[in-house]
Amino acid sequence: MSASAALSTDAQGSAARTSRLRKPRVQKVRVAHKGAILAFVLPFGVLFGLFYLVPIGYAIYESLLVIKREGTFGAATEVFGGFTQYVLVFQNGPFWQSIGRVLMFGVVQVPIMLGLALLFALLLDSPLLRGKRFFRLAFFVPYAVPGVIAAIMWGYLYSPNLSPFSAVTENINFLSADLVLWAIANVVTWVYVGYNMLIIYSALLAIPTELYEAARLDGAGQLRIAWSVKIPLIMPAIVLTAIFSIIGTLQLLAEPQVFRSFSSAVTSTFTPNLTVYTTSSIPNVNLAAAFSVVLAVATFILSFTFLKFTQRKEAK
Amino acid sequence: MSTMKTDSARPGRGIRPAQSKTPKAPLAQRESPLARGGALIVMGVFTLYFLVPIWWLLVAASKNRSQFNSTNPLWFADFSLFENIGNLVAYRDGVYLKWMLNSALYAGGGALIGTIIAGMCGYALAKYNFPGRELIFNVVLGGVLVPATALALPLFLIFSQISLTNTFWSVFLPSLVSPFGVYLARIYASASVPDELIEAARLDGAGEVRTFFTVSVRMMVPALVTVFLFQFVAIWNNFFLPLIMLRDETLFPVTLGLYAWNSQVNQIPVLRDYVLIGALLSIIPLIIIFLLLQRFWRNGLSAGSVK
Incomplete structure (x- = not known):
């Protein structure tokens, strides 16, 4: 984002400069259709401010407070505590374990999911396959299943006695502490492969055929064409799907929350977001707010680093 | 952020639908049967992976409770959906x-x-x-x-x-x-x-x-x-x-x-x-x-x- 970030500071700088140099009236003449622009931008701008920017600010604010009590029975008041909550966050073992767990999940699940999505998209785009319409739809159908519903379904499919595949599930306990993370990974993969496949496939359709x-x-x-022509050209689409997958992985909540009723191995701090939810319902909102802030910053840094890393690789 | 940048240097790109692909059709005959068979098998297996859970849900939802455990989970019993x-x-x-x-x-x-x-x-x-x-x-x-x-x-x-x-x-x-x-x-x-x-x-x-x-x-x-x-x-x-x-x-x-x-x-x-x-x-x-x-x-x- 460095290019666009630079752009933004540029625009900001020049805007500040013009307002300093010119009288507002002159500016009014230069920006045509001011009323229309306001009418177009304001509705979204106001809602974005209220439900994106204000919450982010409020989370940061809450995370800087601590609860003080006057004696044992005194009223609790929130007072400024500096980085007290952040110290607690960094000392919180279960939180970092949950971060480690979703990172491990992401390192395995995201490449598998995107690898499959890329394979299917390339097959759909190649002359090797017939019945493309059918496959495209069939693979995309799971995306219409909400994460909660998908998790409930797979919860039954995994269960030792209710599963239609009980020959397998009686012998392998997918809901055990060792396997449940990968059982959840399978649910996420099942839902999102088709979606990512379509994004990559759309990018493939946009390549001019003359190149092939x-x-x-x-x-x-075909293999050579896919490897040397198609994949390099659709790299931006793959990077985009990877970033959304990384963000999604760190935010895992619905699937593990549902699995808690199928498997006792899923603890109340299984993923970072579960930790946030559990902490806020204690209630310890200040610590939960600090968790949220750290998680959002970690997500941002990770997807940003990934972006920079892939861009540098592409440039080579 | 190259993927998300807004440059309109390539206007219209991507909005072009798939029609440009039609000349590809005659090439299809040149592919080996082995590659085509392989592609079909891969897609077939994954079709099962994606659709069987939904099929199971449809079948399970159509059974009454006594049949849920006692009959073939992937085929209908009395249809009581x-x-x-x-x-x-x-x-x-x-x-x-x-x-x-x-x-x-x-x-x-x-x-x-x-x-x-x-x-x-x-x-x-x-x-x-x-x-x-x-x-x-x-x-x-x-x-x-x-x-x-x-x-x-x-x-x-x-x-x-x-x-x-x-x-x-x-x-x-x-x-x-x-x-x-x-x-x-x-x-x-x-x-x-x-x-x-x-x-x-x-x-x-x-x-x-x-x-x-x-x-x-x-x-x-x-x-x-x-x-x-x-x-x-x-x-x-x-x-x-x-x-x-x-x-x-x-x-x-x-x-x-x-x-x-x-x-x-x-x-x-x-x-x-x-x-x-x-x-x-x-x-x-x-x-x-x-x-x-x-x-x-x-x-x-x-x-x-x-x-």
Whole structure:
């Protein structure tokens, strides 16, 4: 985002400069259709401010407070506590374990999911396959299943006695402490492969066919074309899906929350968001707010780093 | 952020549909049967992976309780699906229908209004020059990267300050905001709404706002349908915000309601039947919407992803 960030500071700077140099009236003449612009931008701007910016600010504010009590029975009051809550966050073992757990989840699940999505998209785009319409729809259907519902369904499919595949589930306990994380990974993969496949497939459709024709005439096979022509061209789409997947992984909540009623191995601090939820219902909102802030910052840094990393690789 | 940048250096790219691919057809004969067979097997196996769970859900929802455990789980016994649906709808004065209605209101209303305001904002960012435009766009882009779940808790704290938790609005209002929608609308508007057209409307004496709603919106339809759909899905699937905001069962969306039932299955065994039937019914509206609007969203999706 460095380019656009630079742009933004530029725009900001020049805006500040113009307002300093010119009288407002002159500016009014220069910006045409001011009323219309306001009418277009304000509705979204106000809601974005109220339900995005204010909550972020409020979370930061709450995370800087601590609860003080006057004696044992005194009223609790919130007072400024500096980074007290953040010290607690960094000392909180279960929280960091939950971060480690979703990172492990992401390192395994995201490449598998996107690898499958890429494979299916390339097959859909290749002349090898017939019945593309059917496959495209069939693979996309699970995306219409909400995460909660998908988790409930798979919870039954995994269960040792209710599963239609009880021959398997009687012998392998997918809901055990060792496997339940990967059982959840399967649910997430099942829901999102088709969605990511479609995004990548749309990018493939946008490549001009002449590019393949040239490669074909040079004697390149389908595999070669996919590897040397298609994949480099659709890299931006793959990066986009990867970033959304990384964000999604760190935010895991619905699936593990549902699995708590199928498996005792899913604790109340299984994922970072579960930790936030559990902490806020204690209630310890200040600590929960600090968890939220740390999680959001971690998410931002991770997706941002990933972006920079892939951009540098592309530039080489 | 190369993937999300708005440069209109390649206008129209990605909006081009698949027609350009037709010359490929004669090449198909040149592929080896082995490669074609392999491709078909891979896709066939994964079709089973994606569809068998849904098939199982349909079969399970069509059985009465005694047959659920005793008959082939992947094939129908006595077909009592409609009887089961009747029981589900009658249970506790039709609370399930209430949940479906709530979900339709949260997702349908939220996505509709959300799409209109995101479309207007994206359009203004694409078609007008004004100071702070890039700043606004970059802040909104940052919003795309902010996970919605990180906002749920502070939203709850703010709403409880003004005693609005556990109300329809506490879930509805935050759902209206779609930064991704603004991003997509801007990209699409700058590529597909010609400046000449806006100028022509201006010469005809139409106001800016009226031009948008009568002329420009028509060219942005694929993008707007895409924004609507994905916001609809996002709200329909949203779990954390209602979980944290709502206590009153009659305000629940269907996901939260089924979750609540599913966690009580051990105490109230009859709920297991209702959870499965309810799960089946709850995915049907989304599938129908996706099928109906397919033509639109596939074009809109490609516009957003290639940039």
